[in-house]
Amino acid sequence: MPDFKTRLRRLRRGWMPISVLLAGIALLVAVGLSLGWRGTQEMRLLADSQSDELIWTVTQAEVEFLEFERVILRQMMRGDGDAAALRDAFDVYYSRLTTLRVSPLYRDYIEAAGQRVRLAELGVRSDALLPLIDADDATLLAGADRLLVSVDGMRRDLxxxxxxxxxxxAQRREEMRKGIYAVMRDLAIVVVALLASMGVLSLLVWRLFRFLRARAREMRQTSTRLSTIVTTSQDAIVVTDDDDRITEFNAAAEALFGLGRAVALGQPIGRLCDVAALDGQVRRQRVTGFRREGREVPLEASLGVEGTPFGRIRVYVFRDITHRLAIEEDLRQSRDQALAGERAKARFLAVMSHEMRTPLNGIIGAIGLLRDEVREPRARQYLDILESSGETLLSHVNDVLDITQLEAANVALARQVVDLDALSHSVLRGFEPAARARGVRLERMVHMPGSPLVRGDRARLRQILTNLVDNAVKHTSDGTVTLDVSGGGPGTPLVEIQVSDTGTGIAPGDRGRIFEDFVRLERDDTVAPAGTGLGLGITRRLVEAMGGEIGVESEPGEGSLFWVRLPLPAMAAEAVAADPVTESGDSRIAPLRVLVVEDNPVNRFILREMLEKDGHLVDEAENGAAGLELADRSGFDLILMDIAMPGMDGDAVTRRIRAGGGPNAATRIVALTAHVQAAENPETRAAGFDQVVTKPVTWPVLRAVLRGQAAPVTPPPGTLPLLDTQAPVALQRSLGPGKYAAFLRDFRAGGAELLRMLDSGDTPPDPLRRKIHALAGMAAIVGARRLHGALSDLETALAGGQDTAAPAAGIAPLFADTAAALPD
Known part of the structure; x- marks a missing residue:
């Protein structure tokens, strides 16, 4: 069901069209009022008599001018003119002309008609007549002809x-009429639009009313359903308000807590259980509930929080898990008993196998000694029987011991260079006597392009080949057993081993159980093959421990083919001598207990993997304080200490270990640093380190440190290569493809983040130095020698307060070159 906010958003979306429509209606009303006011103003202007007065004044000025001209002509024609009449006619005309010239009421029309200049010229010419008009009567009458010349053309201008x-x-009035028509038209459009909007508004309001009525009906139905669910739920449901006081309490809650609903309402939820551990997640969590009589009840609880306009509500769902816990406890006890029985059986088999093997070795050794002393043929035959029976029994005991070790996951796989050609030849030669006795011809094919050398556990590979060939020889008479070894060459880790025979074959129903323990298939001649039936079971476990797979193909009466696919990295012959992992087991020392103190988890993981592969016991500390605590509590044979760590650095930890008089006061402590300069720093030497090793820590370096020998010398910075090509290969071999790919992703991501920090220029020195130090350690591990040196120089400059612009400028291109050169 949607929450309150969702419903509110939907309601707002429903009101949105109505709100827009109301805003449109308001806008239309405003536009209509504006148009009405404008139309009123236009009609007032049209009804104004100002334009009529202008027309009358202009025409009257022309009439008065004609009267003035008529008086002048009469004076000239008759000679009996009246000077006063002449002056009166001029004064009336001049008055009309002056009104047109100076009145602001007429100025707009005159300028719009383009007659302002003409009117001014008429005024100038009229003003020029004033001296004559104002002269005496005789002069005025005598100058009538000059007046007539002066007013010549004025009639046309007027x-x-x-x-x-x-x-x-007339044009102005026409424009006003058109404007009034446009206003009335627009007003009619607005009225029509207003009426249409009112109609649409009415429709929307009706639809909204129907929607809200349907929503109210749905909410009532939902409320009824929820109430029914809460009431009939088998789980206890308790609802509280924002103050954690109970507002709803269903029947299951009453039965669970032994508390009536009327009593529970208003009580704090803490009265029922401790809900402080609940985090509001959907998952269920374990809490302890309290019944009314005070008895504790184990509960499984979940909490949901819902926000409302009246505050938050919390919905608790409780379930009694007393019965389930009892069942789990019974299952746990049964499992523990079964595991204890299996462990006891495994220990018994291991002890008995070991105790039996010791006297058997003595018996077989004594038989060998007696053989040199006994000369009687019959007695020597007895010795042969004893020796053969003893070796058979010893083989069976060894098989049982291998099974117990593999079931206990105690198998340790060595990493050695194995010549598969020589190994397969050696295995087949060991079976030549048994094969000749059964009339079996042994054949061998090796297809290893480049070199037959691989990396793996030589003893376990021999055991796999021996078990497969032994099984084939046992089930073949007068036939052929073929051992085929093939691989993809350098760079291809998959090696396939096939052992085929022309023996009795395996029935389809038996192929699914052939790799189980103590399974022996009867031959057609009813003669049971020798052995315990553990060989193929041991082979399957060894193949799985080495990360491979095993299978069989067979046709009854035709023979069988057993195949094994193992991830054995191929080795080039010229790389064997230089590869540190190819050292023999004699080059490794006895297992030591080593403490690794390193703040970088990647560096810590690499060191642990390298040490554990050589059989050493490793304890880890993620910072100086944790390392000091472990060193004060337990004794170690060697401590590998990173120098640059946040908080308590390696120098301080070493000083406190040496001065503390604890179990490691005299233990050999070797400093690990990404800075070449640290190895030459007198303060580092004075801290109490026995040796300072510069990263990267490779196999030869680490094994030299474990033996107490001097580590290989790091070349000068100027001669550092861009990438030590052997380091990524060795790292991928140590970690495996998946972990190596994850390491490269972390390295590239860390480099990108450091470049962003350098580009921004606003990162504080301490976080920047920690980031540089971490990336320098990863660069050292992956063999990025030149980048490691550049980062070390940048960290040294930053720590010493020097200018870092120059060393920082070369980091970006160097990182890009290194990332491109790293093999995926």
Whole structure:
């Protein structure tokens, strides 16, 4: 069911169209009001008489001018003119013209008609007549002809002025009428849109009403269903408010806690159980509940938290797991008893096998001594029988001991260079007498391109070949047994071993159990083959321990083919002498107990893997304080100490171990550092280290340290190669492909992060130095010699407060070259 916020968002989405529509209606109303006000203003302007007055004044000015001209003409024609009448006619005309010139009411129309200049010229010409008009009567009447010349052309200008002004007024009125029409049209559109919006709004409101009514009905149904679920649930359900007080308590909760609903409501949830450990996750967690009488009940609880407008509510679901815990305890005891029985059986078999093998070795040795003393043929035959029976019994005891070791996962696989050609030849030669006795021809084929050398456990490979060939010879008479060894060559880790025979074959029903322990298949001649039936079972366990697979193909009466596929890395002949892992077991020393103090988890993991592969016991400490605690508590044969660690560094830890008088005060402590300069630092030597080793720590370096010998010398920085090509190969061999790929991902990611920190320029010195130190350690492990040296120089400059711009500038291209050169 959607939560309250989801429902609120949906409700808001339902109101969104209505809100938009209401906003549109409000906008339409505003536009309509604006258009109404504009139309009113336009009609007021149209009804204004100002334009009519302008037309009357212009036409009247022309009439007055014509009257003035008529008076002048009469004076000239009759000679009986009246000076006062002439002045009155001019004054009336001049007054009209002045009104047009200076009145602000008419200025807009005159300028719109383009007659302002013409009106000004008329005014100038009229002003020029004032001296004559203001002269005495005789002068005025005598100058009538000059007046007529002066006003010549003014009639035409006045007529043009009046015509243009009336045209302008007519145009203005037409524009006003059009504007009023447009306003009324827009207002009609707004009214229609407003009515349509009101209709749509009514429809949306009706739909929203129906939606809310349906939602209310659904919520009532949901509430009823939830109430039914809570009431009938077999789990106890308790609901609390924001103050952790109970607001709902179902019937299952009443039965579980022995508390009535009326009593439980309002009580704090802590009255029922301790819920402090619940983290609000969906998964169930173990809590302890308290019944009314005070008895504790083991519960499985889950907590859900829901936010509401009235605060958060918490829903607790409890289940009584008393019965389940009892069943689990019974199962646990049964399992422990079964495991104890298996361990006792394995220990018994191992002890008995060991105790039987010791006297058998003595018997077989004594038989060998007696053979030199006994000369009687009959007695020598007895000795032959005793020796053969003793060796057979010793072989059976060894098989049982191998089974117990493999079942206990105690098999330790050596990493040696094995010549498969020579090994297969040696195994077949050992079976020549038995094969001749049964009339079996032994054949061998080896297909190993390049070199037959691989890395693996020589003794276990011999045991696999021996068991497979022995099984084939036992089940073949007068036939052929073929051993075929093939591999893909250098770089291909898969080697396939096939042992085929022309013996009795295996029935389809027996192929599924042929690799089980103590299984011996009867031959057609009813003669049971010799042996314990453990050979193929031991072979299967050895193949699985080496990460390979085994199978069989067979046809009854035709023969069988057993195949084994093993991940055995091929070795080039010229690389055997230089490879540190190819050292024989004699080059390794007795197992030591070693403490590794290293803050970098990758470096710590690599050291542990290398030490444990040589059979040493390893304890780890992730920082100086943890290393000091372990050193004070237990004794160690050797302590490998990283110098640069956060908090308490390697120098401080070593000083406290030496001065503390504990079990490791005299233990050999070897410093590990990514800085070549640290090996020459007097303070490092004075801290109490017996030896300072510069990373990377390779197999020859580590084994030399374990023997107490001087480690190989690191070449000068100027001669460092970009990449030690042997280091990635050895690292991949030590870690395996999966862990090696993960290491490369971490190395590239760490380099990218360091480059971002250097580019930003705002990283504090301490975090930057720790990042540089960590990446330098990883570069040393993977054999990135030049990058390791550059990072060491950058860390030294940063620690000494020197300018880091120059060493930091070369990190990015050097890291890119190194990352590209690393093999995947």
């Amino acid at each position: 007529r043009r002025l009046g015509s243009r002004v009336m045209q302008t007024v």
